[in-house]
Amino acid sequence: MRYRIVAVGQIKRGFYAEGCAFYLDRLQRVTTVEVLEIKDGKDRDTDRRKAGESASLLEQADGRVVALDERGKRFGSEHLAQVIGANETQAVSRLSFLIGGADGHSRDLLDRADEIWRLSDLTLPHELARLVLLEQLYRAEMIRSGHPYHRA
Secondary structure, three states: OEEEEEEEOOOOOHHHHHHHHHHHHHHHOOOOEEEEEEOOOOOOOHHHHHHHHHHHHHHHOOOEEEEEEEEEEEOOHHHHHHHHHHHHHOOOOEEEEEEOEOOEOOHHHHHHOOEEEEOOOOOOOHHHHHHHHHHHHHHHHHHHHOOOOOOO
16 A cells, blocks of 8 residues: 555654654555645634635545544544555545644535544644654554564
8 A cells, every 4th residue: 555644734743753753664565655735824814714714634645544633533543444444445545544733623624525434532743643643554464464563
């Protein structure tokens, strides 16, 4: 499976940047993955800012679009690996994951996404969400390949 991660904002804190670089490097050794960053919206009105950011995220999406949102479907790591495999068997060659900014996604984006997933029952800052996503995609690929990285 190929992955595209489209996220609002840049990683600003060192430990997030280091963690994301670490898992991105590992993931790129086993599959194609790209990370695209969208500029934070500057509009003071939250709804307009969210709408603008969401439109930019959707413009960069390619393949099957997965919005990451706290109200989305929940998966364990092994189930995530199965879902990724199932997408491949349905001829999906790329999953695009959309990570919103501090205010989340617009209703329009959520309606247009093919799927809505959550990374946790906890609310995560978008920088941490990107780190968790990269690690879980790496873990899913390791599960799919039978590598011992994942120990259930």
